[in-house]
Amino acid sequence: MKIIFALIIISCSLIVQAQSELAVSFTGNYNIANKTISDNFKNGFGGSTEFYYSFDNSPLSVSLSFSLTNFAATNEYLEAYKNAQQNILPFEYSIHYFSVPVLAAVNYRFLREKKFQPFLGIGAGLYSLVHKIKQTGNYTSDTQKNFSYKFGVYPHLGAIYNISDGIGILFKAGYNQTFGEGNNSYTDLRLGIIYKI
Secondary structure, eight states: OHHHHHHHHHHHHHHHHHTEEEEEEEEEEEEEEOHHHHTTBOOEEEEEEEEEEEETTOSEEEEEEEEEEEEEBOHHHHHHHHHHHOOSSOOEEEEEEEEEEEEEEEEEESOTTSSEEEEEEEEEEEEEEEEEEEEEOSSOEEEEEEEEEEEEEEEEEEEEEEEETTEEEEEEEEEEEEOSTTOOEEEEEEEEEEEEO
């Protein structure tokens, strides 16, 4: 009985592998700071990697993404912070806000047999947020980092344009929203490549 059960499990896993495909994407991101971030930070840049698992005969896929976004402080925020320190010695400051989301998503792709394939989806997961202040003097430097971790969601839409078998150009736009005290949001625009592995 155990042998039959093991054979059924192995057969099912082989069928799933035969009917599925894996893909990975790499994108550069332009991030538009929304109200809670834009008060002190400029629009930012970053990058993302996403791994996709989809079935051959289904428009649905699941994915896991890793992203890094960097927002630099506005000149006004930097100057206000510098003036508040009231240092006797001259120091330079740089202030950055990082968002590092790790998200699982469900995606629905239209027109899978065509070159141009629009899609939409929603992701959810953990956002690691870092507020980093670096103080630099002639002979010293000091860095302060404040970490916070929040649950967030990422509704998105986009399109894939296949340039050859298994390789395509990927465009995606999405809205990142975290929840809880001091929640933050930003919109990202992503452009890169996706290919089957």
